[in-house]
Amino acid sequence: NKGNYEHYMQKEIHEQPESLTTTMRGRLIRGGTCKAKTVLLGGLKDHLKTIRRSRRIVFIGCGTSYNAALAARPILEELSGIPVTMEIASDLLDRQGPIYREDTAVFVSQSGETADTLNALEYALQNGALCVGITNTVGSAIARHTHCGVHINAGAEIGVASTKAYTSQIVVMAMLALAIGGDAISNQARREAIIDCLFDLPNKVREVLKLDQEMKDLAKLLIAEQSLLMFGRGYNYATALEGSLKVKEVALMHSEGILAGEMKHGPLALVDESLPIVVIATHDACFSKQQSVIQQLHARKGRLIVMCSRGDAAAVSLGGACRVIEVPQVEDCLQPVVNIVPLQLLAYHLTVLRGYNVDQPRNLAKSVTTE
Ligand code: UD1
Ligand code: F6R
Secondary structure, eight states, rough: OTOOOSHHHHHHTTTHHHHHHHHTTTEEEOBBBBBBBBETTTTTTTTTTHHHOOEEEEEOOOHHHHHHHHHHHHHHHHOSSSSEEEEHHHHHHHOOOOOTTTTTEEEESSSOOOOHHHHHHHHHTTTTTEEEESSTTTOOOHHHHHSEEEEEOOOOOSSSSSHHHHHHHHHHHHHHHHHTTTTOGGGGGHEEEEHHHHHHHHHHHHHHHHGHHHHHHHHHTTTTEEEEEEEEEEGGGHHHHHHHHHHHHHHHOOEEEGGGGGGGGGGGGGSSSEEEEEEEEETTTTTHHHHHHHHHHHHHTTTEEEETTTTOHHHHHHHTTTTEEOOOOHHHHHHHHHHHHHHHHHHHHHHHHHHOOOSTTOOOOOOOOOO
């Protein structure tokens, strides 16, 4: 049921304040006098000790689910102190990459039925790793075959392009980082700031959804382009990959997410006065580096669209030379949840304006059950 919306993708983008609320329901403890704020993930509580003892945490997934894990990687590293590595499921299998008994392997999948991810799970089980699932589908193959896990509870996702599952996955993995990090005094202030931010996150997403018309106007400008680059770094490298995946898969426009730190190692050669480039430059520890990237792209006459935190427009627009998308600022590790929303809207409007099928993109299936 699409309700008042024309497409499932549109509905699923706009219902993210609600899906995020459901994802967190019962899992955030506000604390009280003398009691710490904390998270409770029922499916993991008996396994946290084992996870904390593991030598490495390996995230495994495909497509959008992989991107969500990439967005959560920095906070998991920070709070757990355990090395976190990333694997695209098919590539792990192609290489028969090493997985050990001392590893915790985390399988991220909306459908819970993706063949590559499921095969990687069988492989990790054979190698004796503790296998944890992050899935949206209760009773799915990945939910059943993992030792333990967390349901993201985002509600059924119908549009082939994953939107609300992505933001709920990031939130669950941030909660996973908090749970594994435990109650070390050293990062108590950080932990509480993240928990406070989680409580308010649905409101921030509601705010950023107000950019709908602005993103439609931007889509009108970009409708006939051949290609669109997206530059991100740090927490928002994943945002660049995921934003460009959305544009590619539904709007059928070439789009590439680029790690801004790699700019001079090749991508800079593409920059000219016609190619549109989205630069994600919301305020975090990488901000000044992103400002310098913006200056260097501008010096090569790049056509820039800069996403920045509200209030930073003057600091990134180079005297009005760049188009600016201002978003509400949240805790750095949760900023990817806010930042992806305008890009989802952009991909949606580009698709409709270009006359393509939003919910059933050419050649794609919702659940990829063959290799
Ligand atoms: C569970 C109930 C929820 C109830 C809540 C009350 C289910 C599915 N969930 O939620 O309805 O409101 O208790 O306390 O009945 N699991 C995996 N792999 C996965 C995902 C989950 O093994 O990929 C396992 C978990 O380890 C857990 C079970 O499935 O044993 C349910 O997980 P989850 O729904 O996340 O647990 P709760 O949030 O506690
Ligand atoms: C992109 C998309 C795909 C899926 C990928 C993994 O919008 O939907 O990239 O994310 O096929 O699917 P799940 O998460 O079901 O394992």
